Amino acid sequence: MWAPRPTDRIESAAYPDLRITKDSFLIGKKKDAVDGWLKARGISRIHGRISREEDCYYLTDLNSTNGTYLNGGRLEVNEKARLRPGDCVGFADVRYVVEG
Template sequence: MAMPNQIPAGPALAAFYAGQRFVVNKDRFIIGRGKQSSDLTIKDPNVSRQHAMVEFLNGQYYMVDMGSTNGVEYNGQRIARKAIVEGDLFRICDHEVRFSYR
């Protein structure tokens, strides 16, 4: 099991948002509005400070809603937790985050 903030020993994952690529290089990668509390920051008042998390658990990455007010959507459905597969596109408020294994 990976220790917090260690690079997971599994497939490498990248998040793409607003034309930028973010390497998911820890077992708890936070997406949110908070500059200091997020690994991927979305500047939008509708996004919670810690809105969602990419979690690496048992060799698999998951998108997890962290109890946000406005939720996380996948294919138009609000999700609490979903395993991430190649090319998955998640919606956080009006923002799209796509994932790819590299």
């Protein structure tokens, strides 16, 4: 199971761990429309998606206002990037590290 942890404040209630429990896991601030709810400034209603294909996980930006990042680089809208243990994932200013 993939579970990122915030890099800046691990125990912060504002940035909970995300446990990816579905093959298509939506992340954003619209609580009734996403699987991973992030209540943080700069997060779009439906910000991004983490998807599972076979044994790999991928990160996709879903036209977010403030960007989705992988290892410091901003993803293009609908760009799908493979995730690996140790990668740094960002949703606007919220940062996570991918755990294996």
